[in-house]
Structure formats: C-alpha cells, structure tokens
Ligand SMILES: Nc1ncnc2c1ncn2[C@@H]1O[C@H](COP(=O)(O)OP(=O)(O)OP(=O)(O)O)[C@@H](O)[C@H]1O
C-alpha cells in the first residue's frame with residue numbers, strides 16, 4: 001500500500017522468512033556457525049532454541065542455502081506428524097522411494113540411503129523445525145535414525161529447532177538418551193537496541209528505500225522496548241509505522257509516531 005509513496009521495490013517488513021532479507025546479527029551469525037560446525041564435523045545431534053519469532057525458521061533456510069552440494073538435506077516443517085508419516089516425510093525429502101510404508105521398511109530405506117551417501121563422500125542432514133511440538137515417540141524414532149555411524153562420525157546429522165519448550169521436552173525421562181547425544185546447542189537471543197537499528201536499516205536497504213526514510217534514535221528505542229528485540233514483532237511494528245507514515249505523508253519515523261503505532265496495535269483507537 002505504502003510502497004509507491006516510499007519508492008520501495010519490495011515490502012521491507014513482511015513476516016515471511018525470505019532469505020533475501022536475511023540480516024546476520026551476531027546471534028544469528030553465531031547460530032549459523034554452530035550449525036555449520038556441527039554438520040561439517042558430523043556431530044550427530046544439534047539443537048537450536050529461541051523465543052517465538054526470534055528467527056529460527058529463517059535460520060533453517062539460511063543454513064540450507066549455505067550447505068554445499070555434497071550435503072543432502074531434508075527439512076521437516078510439520079513436526080507434529082505421527083511416527084510413520086514423519087519417516088515418510090523424511091524419506092520423501094531425501095528423494096527416497098521406500099518399498100513399503102511401514103516403519104521397518106522406511107527405516108531400512110533411510111539407512112540404505114545414508115550408507116550410499118557415505119560411500120559417495122556425501123553428508124546428510126535432517127532439520128526438524130518446530131521440534132518442541134514433536135511427540136516423544138517421534139523424537140525417539142529420530143534418535144534411532146541417528147544410530148547409524150562409523151567409528152568416527154555420524155551418518156545423519158539431526159538439527160532440532162524449536163521454541164524454549166524444546167529444552168523442557170528434552171528433559172523428559174524417556175528422552176534422556178537423546179538429550180545426552182546432543183553435541184551442539186545454541187539459543188538464539190533477541191536483538192539489542194543497536195542490533196534493532198541495524199536490522200531495520202538492513203531491511204529498508206534491501207527493499208530499496210530512499211535515504212530520506214529514517215527511523216530516528218528515539219523510535220528505535222521505543223521499538224526495542226515494545227518488541228523486546230524479537231524480529232517478527234519488529235516487522236509488525238515497523239510495517240505499521242510505514243503505513244501510518246504514508247497516511248501522514250512523512251518519511252521520518254520518530255518516537256511519537258512509533259508510540260501512536262504501538263497504541264493502535266494494542267487496540268487503542270487514537271490516530
Ligand atoms: N536474521 C534475520 N534477518 C531478517 N529477518 C529476520 C531474521 N530473523 C527473523 N527475521 C524475520 O522475523 C520474522 C520471524 O522469523 P521466523 O519465522 O524465522 O521466526 P521463528 O523463530 O521461526 O518463529 P516461531 O517460533 O514462531 O516459529 C520473519 O519475518 C523473518 O523474516
């Protein structure tokens with residue numbers, strides 16, 4: 001709606017995880033480094049946690065873009081699947097056609113695929129997003145897939161990505177074996193005030209925003225305070241700010257402007 005007014009090529013604050021807008025804040029960069037290290041060193045289990053909207057799915061996509069062609073990847077976005085459907089989804093993502101859709105046949109087909117990859121010098125990664133929603137039985141099945149190993153390394157690297165409840169789930173007594181196997185962990189933290197400023201600037205630049213369009217220091221402070229540095233909330237508020245800015249025909253986002261937007265988002269009808 002406001003794109004033409006601000007001469008933007010694209011909407012800068014969409015709430016999708018478009019890799020073109022990726023901003024590698026220190027915490028996102030560190031998360032990626034941990035993931036790449038764990039995968040390249042074939043560490044087996046890796047766990048990434050972070051608050052709702054902190055950028056975990058965005059990280060998964062960024063990771064996939066950064067893995068080399070010798071790394072085969074399966075990405076599971078629907079973690080609530082029951083065991084067989086989960087195995088089916090994993091097989092399908094790896095391009096495996098199982099003989100039958102039973103648990104045994106699927107596990108054998110996946111294991112065969114992993115051995116083939118090993119013989120070709122390839123690595124294999126299974127990324128499970130929203131892993132906090134997985135059933136304990138599904139987590140246990142995934143652990144069994146990770147059992148295949150040589151003397152030195154794991155054949156399948158498994159990345160569990162989830163909200164902080166994932167940590168609690170991994171504390172369940174029946175999952176102690178899995179928990180012990182997690183070799184790399186990282187918690188994606190929220191952005192600092194300075195990082196919020198860089199984040200907003202980055203997204204505006206990618207969207208082709210002109211130099212006159214600015215978020216003032218006070219505005220950044222108010223955004224940081226309201227959103228707690230959570231990217232999805234920043235996007236929602238910044239999008240609102242641009243929409244209101246367009247209505248008011250201004251290129252300057254100052255603290256009062258942001259405060260009014262916050263009130264509007266909170267449902268107080270002041271304009
Ligand atoms: N590093 C980043 N660079 C650019 N945009 C980001 C970054 N991190 C998050 N975002 C943006 O924030 C929004 C939420 O990110 P994302 O969906 O990755 O969060 P999430 O942690 O997976 O959330 P949930 O817990 O709900 O699954 C998206 O619009 C995404 O584009």
Ligand SMILES: [Mg+2]
Pocket residue numbers: 056057058129130
């Ligand atoms: Mg997500």
